Amino acid sequence: MQRLTIDTDYLRERLANLLAIPSPTGYTDSIVRHVCQEIEKLGLGYELTRRGVIRAILPGYEKRPARALVSHLDTLGAQVMQLKDNGRLELVSIGHWSARFAEGARATIFSDKGAYRGSILPLKASGHRFNEEVDTAPIGWPHVELRVDAMSRDKRDLQRLGIDVGDIVAIDPGPEFLDNGYIVSRHLDNKAGTAAMMAALKAMVEEGEKPPVDIHWLFTIAEEVGVGASAALTHDVAAIVSVDNGTTAPGQNSDEFGVTLAMADQTGPFDFHLTQKLAKLCKDNDIRYQKDVFRHYRSDSASAVVAGHDVRAALITFGVDASHGYERIHMHALRSLAELMTAYVGSPVEITRDVHEIKKGLGGFTRQPMSAADVDGILEEVEHLVEEEVNQSAGGV
Structure with missing residues (x-):
């Protein structure tokens, strides 16, 4: 199957709706419910783990070895570390992000008595009071505080409001969709990846053609804290492709246009053949x-492999x-990602040995090129492998 046409209006709408739902790690129930409802609208069923990882299966001609596409619904955020005597809140980050980007953010605190609004400010926030000290203040989570937009002059006021240590704080995304295709917002990591997955799934459902093997569409809830897809896979899955953000920065080769294929993250190289x-x-x-290549990066795929799943793993971004x-992306990349997903899902199987979790002998085992001659003959080698396994059950990467 060739790539399918992607409904970019649908993709954009899904992204806007996802961004409107707060979902820092540990507070993802609402966004899980939303994505489940969208999956139902596409005519598919789904399964939920105890904590809320979603698995929707697009049936293929063969059940296994299945392929998995995975995105995460959780975002960065913060948590109340301490109720301060000045009526403000000390915070600790959820996920790894700098307090430099928290300064000035609008936020919501979820307490036992309801939600409150507030702003994250440096300890020395008033130029009229602190003058040049505002510019020389250190950066870090101990050097910011959350000002609650309610009567909170001291610690007792905060307690009366029902605010307590451990309460989750969601950071406003502040999305802006520009006519030239650029999208600026917090939490594009990874609500943009989720929107691209939903658009690809919509295209596959509307096409109506079965893929060669079952496709597991997974949506995880704790990637930002390293858990990711560690407990999301069944034994049917032989390959997992994570959909997440790439890093466009000095010294990196990622781009805001097209697909960026990650060759490695901090856990090591991704699967060569996949x-x-x-x-x-x-x-x-x-x-x-x-x-x-991402040196300071960990994905759902890496979490699955580190957890002990013997699967081929890749990352597309x-x-x-x-x-x-303050993140920025372009719609071209999201459309390209969705197109690649449809091409991958519909592509023929190649490494048929992957139907088995463990198999004796070298029959059908893959071969990586070791010389110029090997590179020239790689296609012939793949054809030979397929021929060797022609009588076995279908499956593959």
Whole structure:
């Protein structure tokens, strides 16, 4: 199957709706409910884990080895660390992000007595009071506080409001969709990836053609704190492709246009054969792409592998400028990602040995090129592998 046409209006609408739902790690029930309802609208069922990881299966001609596409619904945020004597809140971050980008943010505090609005400010916020000290104040979470927009002059006022240590704080995204295709917002990581997955799923459902194997569409709820897809996979899954943000910054090769294929993150290289397959699908389907290596990055795929799942893992991304800060992306990258997903989901199986979790002998085992001659003959080798396994059950990357 070639890439399918993506409904970019639907993609944009899904992203706008997702951004409107607060979902810092640990406070994801509402966004889980929303995504489940959208999956139902597309005519698919779903399963939920105890804590809310979503699994929707698009049936294929064969049940296994299944392929999984995964995005995370949780975002960065903060948590109340201490009720301060001045009636403000000391915070600790949820996920890894700098307090530099928290300063000035509008936020919502979720307490036992309801939600309150507030602003995150540096300890020395008034230029009229502190003059140049405002510019020399240190950066860090101990050097900011949350001013609650309610009568909170001291710690006792905060307690009367029902605010307590551990309460979740959601940061306003402040989205802006520009006519030229740029999108500026917090939390594009990874609500943009989720929107692209939903658009790809919509295209597959409307096409109506079965993929070669079952496709598991997974939406996780704790990627920002390292849990990711560690407990999201069934034994049917042989390959997982994460959909997340790429890093457009000095020294990186990511781009805000097209697909950025991650060759490695901080846990090591991604699967050679799966990544090569994705690159070939981009070439064959005229999808712009580039490759990058992420040194300070961990994805759902990495979490699954570290947790002990013996799956082929890859990461496809949309380039994000100022990731984990005031983020910016372009619709071209999201559309390209969704197109690649449809091409991958519908692509024929190749490594048929992957139908087995464990198999004796070298029959059908993959081979990586070791010389120029090997590179020239790689296609012939793949054909030979397929021929060896022709009598076995269908499956693959």
